[in-house]
Amino acid sequence: MSRLSTYMAQNKSRFIDELMDFISIPSVSALPEHGHDVERAALWVKSKLEKIGMENCQLLETGGHPAVYADWCHARHKPTIMIYGHFDVQPADPLELWRQPPFSPIIEDNRIIGRGASDDKGNMLIPIIALEALLATCDSLPVNVKCLFEGQEEIGSPQMPELIANHRDLFACQMVFNADSVQWSPDQPALILGLRGLVGIQIDLYSASQDVHSGTFGGTFLNPIHALANLVDSLHNPDGSVAVAGFYDDVKPISETELELFKKVPFDETALMNKLGVEKLWGETGYPPLHRAWYRPCLDINGIWGGFQGNDLKTIIPASAHAKLSCRLVPDQHPRRILDLLKAHLEKKCPDQVRIKLSQFESTALPYRISHDHPGNLIAARVLSEIYNRTPLHIRMGFSVPICGWFLKYLKAHTIGFGFGLDDECIHAPNEFFRLSSFEKGQQAWCRLLQELGGVAPES
């Protein structure tokens, strides 16, 4: 490790400069006017991969924002892993809340501040630096490595499932390490054993052909807002559980092993309440808050609207009322089946005095689960324990990372979260930052991970 450590130390400030340069490209995938910048970021990544000695470096066309691929596959009899990350970023607005321009990163208090610093430019540059350091000091890698970096993660990766499906051979690997991931705290590592899935639907209810005077007509026909409130209310039972018939049918109980691991996770209810700014938590009876967030599915209305929203009162009965609904799913719920159950519930409960239209949202995600003793997790746990001098927690996440489901579906490869973001880093918000200590610790961790993986025999 001595030559490697020396290389890391000698190039430390250059690595930071490169991250600053990478962040300064405003690769906002959601905004068409930044389409060219997303491509610039792709070319920046490709050029960096070429420079460090990766092979087959190329932009992959997707029909939308491109992906970048590279590999190095000369480690005979060693496993092949994929490194995943993304070089697109969230929009920076509201700009007025940034203390400096979001794409002119600065360093302050050992933090690099700028849009994408943590999510995901800092985190995805880390494994590239590890690859550079290993290639520079050993002239080879301890394992076969394929890199897949995408430019559309922040808009739901619309073309990625097709890209992965169409490149099964090129992308074939034993497992994926996801650089777009997090640790528990600055000094407590964590491994993610599960993510919730996602499925959503828009409800549109229509009644009169136009907004009408609520004085003249109030009481004569069904106000679509009333129908919508009834329908929305019908989705939950008084005990907080989801009232859609069959909703929980495919929910698998947590294994005894994972339950034991879960019990080791320190959970501070007051801290959660403070974070949310609420005086009481609430949810499905019989499950504590963290259990509900990680192991139980849920259903939320993300938006509702109908009628007059301006100042004062406008006495109308609106022609329509609308709601956006999404469910977070857990293994082995399936988005398609949940969607069917939702539709059946809503159509059955909708009174026939209003017309209902249901439209599924494009973004869906399969719930994802990986065993704590998956070989990738065991190695990652060893590495993290060594780097942090502390055993990793085994956690889940309530949100969805759709690509984990697609890698599993098309490549039959599980994904191990191996990123160094922390949940206070203002991702998707103004003044996003990344700790330089995480940047550095991550580089050591990735070097160790690749070395440890070199000791594992490839699966046949």
Next chain:
Amino acid sequence: MSRLSTYMAQNKSRFIDELMDFISIPSVSALPEHGHDVERAALWVKSKLEKIGMENCQLLETGGHPAVYADWCHARHKPTIMIYGHFDVQPADPLELWRQPPFSPIIEDNRIIGRGASDDKGNMLIPIIALEALLATCDSLPVNVKCLFEGQEEIGSPQMPELIANHRDLFACQMVFNADSVQWSPDQPALILGLRGLVGIQIDLYSASQDVHSGTFGGTFLNPIHALANLVDSLHNPDGSVAVAGFYDDVKPISETELELFKKVPFDETALMNKLGVEKLWGETGYPPLHRAWYRPCLDINGIWGGFQGNDLKTIIPASAHAKLSCRLVPDQHPRRILDLLKAHLEKKCPDQVRIKLSQFESTALPYRISHDHPGNLIAARVLSEIYNRTPLHIRMGFSVPICGWFLKYLKAHTIGFGFGLDDECIHAPNEFFRLSSFEKGQQAWCRLLQELGGVAPES
């Protein structure tokens, strides 16, 4: 009547010209940039009243848009009546839907088209023309007449209660005739025996201190939209009745007499459904649609909103959710008591995981009722029967005319609707129009009304 008829016939086209001139003043009370035009309209009315020989013509300051007052009180031993109307109009937008500029009136197919043609400039000019014709041909009026025309009806007459309360002596009268009123159809007259009252409240529910990610936090605390849907749904029983405790306590049953009169009103359910554009009517079980609209109170959500309303899905749990609620009241419900009941219901039903804020809207109206055998109604019925050659229907209206309540409260005078609008005249909408036949018939009717009133002894 011969000299009067001759006068009417000779001046017919000038009256139309005057109405066109009156309509061309864009006296939109809701828009601050038209404040000066509302005053111009007030001066136009005052000048017209002076010219025809009315006395004490004056603008009354209100703190907002002015009112116009005039009187002629030399009919000894005759009753004193008040004529009410308004010279302000609704905004004209959407302008692109007008076939000609809304304040450049035209005549087409014996209709005068322009903003305010029916509501209320055409209808309020009619009694002024009747006064002119009587004064011109008889040099006197058959009754004592006070005119009160206001400039803030379309914004809820915020300063009118105080104006009326402060001018009880000046405005003292036996009864009020409201020129801002309607008939049943072009050849069927009607008298209005009741109007519903109004009271409204805004519900604001607050949960987390900001919008949060529904993946990370979904299931851990109460989504304020869910709480709002439950609260809104709790306001009605499955049978369509209002579920607020005590809501119906003060609702007086309709008198046998009025019920008999109601039975004579032809009601076409299909026509109502076509008008609304719905396939089914719906409401409180046990009451037919027209009964519900006229004789039963109701509660409507006029607007609801919370969370994301844009395209596609944004997976948030919003910090807050909101609804605007209003009730139409019938005699003898009181806005203040209903408000108290509503607040008690909402506060009781609101789960303690969210914070609730309730804010009353300024606009309220007392429900209003007048007996079919009120002297004013008996005279109006005689006049309308004569003019239309048909007995008037006795109807109610579902909407609110707050000023009727204020006249009753401060002047102890009932208001008789005596206007000639029809419900197809696009009031408050593009291409508002008024039938020239109504304009002319109205002038005859008002002359006859004033003459008939001259035969009635003043109340002591």
